[in-house]
Amino acid sequence: MNKVIIVGAGINGLVAANYLAKNGFDVSLIEKKHQTGGACIKDTIEIGNKKIDFAYGATVLGMMPDFIFKETGLSKLVQGYYPKNPKLVYFNDKESSTKIYQDHVKLEEELRVKWGETGKVNDFRNDENKVIKFIQELYKNGTSPSIDLAKDYLGKELTRLWITGNAKDLLDHYFSSEKTKLYMGMTVIESGPASIYDPGTAFTIPLMDSGSVYDGYWGFVRTGIWKITENLTKINQDLGVKFYLESNIQEVDHDKNSISISKGNRDFKLNYDQLIFATDPVTPSRFLKGFKNDINLDLIGTSGKVTAFFKNHVRWKDSNNYSDSFRFIFSVDTLNSFEEASQNALKDLDDYFPGFIQIYPEGSAQRKMDNNEDFDKLIFFTKNLSYNKNALSLDKVKEKIISTVMPHIENPQDLVFSKFLTPMDLNETFLFPEGNIDHITLTGNQNFEKRTFSSKKDNFYSYYGYENIFYCGAGSFPCGSVAGTPGYMCSKQLIRSIKRS
Ligand SMILES: Cc1cc2nc3c(=O)[nH]c(=O)nc-3n(C[C@H](O)[C@H](O)[C@H](O)COP(=O)(O)OP(=O)(O)OC[C@H]3O[C@@H](n4cnc5c(N)ncnc54)[C@H](O)[C@@H]3O)c2cc1C
Incomplete structure (x- = not known):
């Protein structure tokens, strides 16, 4: 043996x-x-008694292949759920959202109306799906990735655009609007401050959608x-x-x-x-x-996380009927400012360079799975924090993150507790070298x-x-x-x- x-x-x-x-x-x-x-x-925390x-x-599930979920036996023991409602995207202080519909035709129309998008939204999704299908086959067969295999499967052009190319060229190829590019490209810096001009970064975009446990979407357990x-x-x-x-x-x-x-x-x-x-x-x-x-190695992480606890259910000013939807708040509205904020955090020029906040509606999702908890929970996954200090000495940054989200909520007074983690906390808590979540x-x-x-x-x-x-x-x-x-x-x-x- x-x-x-x-x-x-x-x-x-x-x-x-x-x-x-x-x-x-x-x-x-x-x-x-x-x-x-x-x-x-x-x-675990205690609020009151x-x-x-x-x-x-980690908070949300999405990258797991469905065969791993089934073959390990997890699917019999773990109940999961992912929102079918559109994701909601906000830029700067705007209170009304752009809806990221799962339906391609509706999405194309929404992006045209809200962001003036005149590019090839449908082609982007179709080509991305080809790349995803290719890498999902690598996963399932345990086949090592190679450029030759990619060229055989996808052809030279898609391989150049989606695998060996940089994220900036990929986004410019399909989209006309800076806002669409930002939304579709934000995952390039999910793990850390990769430059959108760096060859090979285009691949992160399909990569982050290549889980199949929830059909490429992200959800909850x-x-x-x-x-x-x-x-x-x-x-x-x-x-x-x-x-x-x-x-x-x-x-x-x-x-x-x-x-x-x-x-x-x-x-x-x-x-x-x-x-x-x-x-x-x-x-x-x-x-x-x-x-x-x-x-x-390129190690530095720039992700932080605030978990916010509310004593009553959070009520959203916009689209409260989509309480289980993921929401995204961007503090930048061009690719240049996105890149600058992320690279400034890499250079440690200050503690925090607002880029985007992803809001995970954990409490609402739990209620959809018949798990009613004493507090409603929202998670604010935040970019871009420098790798320099613990949460304890960054109270002002935590307040800034919270105050970016609160104007979207009708009952901010119900927030009773919050817990913040910076990249340095991730290093100390999870032993991640320089706090990188990947x-x-x-x-x-x-x-x-x-x-x-x-x-x-x-x-x-x-x-x-x-x-x-x-x-x-x-x-x-x-x-x-x-x-x-x-x-x-x-x-x-x-x-x-x-x-x-
Ligand atoms: C704040 C935060 C938010 C995140 N959000 C998400 C999310 O929402 N969804 C998602 O999918 N992912 C998320 N991630 C990323 C995800 O958690 C990690 O990518 C994943 O957990 C990595 O798994 P791993 O098994 O490779 O490594 P790890 O989870 O790091 O496990 C490695 C293990 O090795 C142990 N170890 C280290 N050194 C030694 C040693 N010398 N001897 C013995 N044991 C050792 C560690 O203690 C640890 O238990 C997040 C991560 C963080 C920190």
Whole structure:
């Protein structure tokens, strides 16, 4: 029986463990923290004498492939939901929204009327769907991404536009209105301050829509997203995966294929045939010989998150009947100002450069799933925060974020508590290097076929030149998120190679 050790029990470690255990591997999972889940865990606060759980890190589900949701057994244990109402987009202080309809014809008309869009909205969606179909096939088959495969599948032109090209050219190709470009292109900086002029950044746009658990949309999990990692932990325990929590790696001896661990006051060694790191990509370099202290990566994160608790249901001034819709507030209205704000945060020129706020209506979505909680919850996922300070010293920034949203709400007086996290908090809480929610930024040289740490052509998930050491955290292809796709693809490739040998 092949002995595999997985380091890191976040979504990727858990998904890899699930597939490997089901395929006859003897799986041990080593986790530094006292619990599994990585950045997909809950936090709890007490307001008055009422306790309420909320998503500590990740909040919304969307990038997970539906086959992972089903094959792991999660679909039987976890109830999910995604809004069918249009998303609502606001620019600056305007109170009325532009509606992002799921129906292409209605969307084209809305963008024409509201933003003067005269470009090729329908072609954009159709071409994006071709790219998504292509990458979803890579996911399912565990096939490593390559430009040659993309050209075979999509042709030269779509590959240039959507995969090797930059986001600015892609958006200019399809759209005439700056506002459409901003809305369609905002995910380029989801992970961190990638430049829209950087070749390879176009790919982030279809990438962020390539989950299939909710048909490419984003949605919610009953109770909270941490139910995904909580349930997967239980499923894996039933499959015989051995969990070592609160365990610190002391040494990896890759000549002897063994790993030394300390847990409490006990030291022990485990042997492995394969060792998989499902952590951030810097962590393995600390334990393996031949690395300097830091490896050269674009790491900096610029995302922050405010969770706001209301004592009564939030009432929106605009379209309150769409209370479960995602809302987006832009503080910039041209691609140039979008780029400038994001790059200024990268350069740490100030603490906060308002770009956009994504509002996740967690409380309303919970009510749609018959989960009525004591407080209504809104999450404000915010760009662009510099990587420089903790939330405790950025009260004014938190107030600024909240005061950008409040004018859209009829009952702001019902806000009773808020919790803020900055990129530096993400580093300290979740061990993300420099606070990046995808472990590393989706810059052009860390995207698609370049999102690998392997120096071996035929072994995409291997870590540098090691034969039997792999990396499958959020920093590998396709990207981060509560998806488990890197964990699945890495385990699928490993299972295939063992069966062949
Ligand atoms: C504030 C925030 C908001 C986000 N919002 C969303 C969202 O709404 N939707 C979404 O899909 N994604 C979201 N994300 C991103 C998502 O949470 C991550 O991309 C995803 O959790 C990464 O999973 P992972 O398994 O690769 O790594 P992680 O979740 O980082 O797990 C890695 C695990 O490795 C462990 N580890 C690290 N070093 C060691 C070591 N030396 N020894 C043993 N164990 C170690 C860690 O403790 C951790 O448990 C968000 C993230 C944050 C922080």
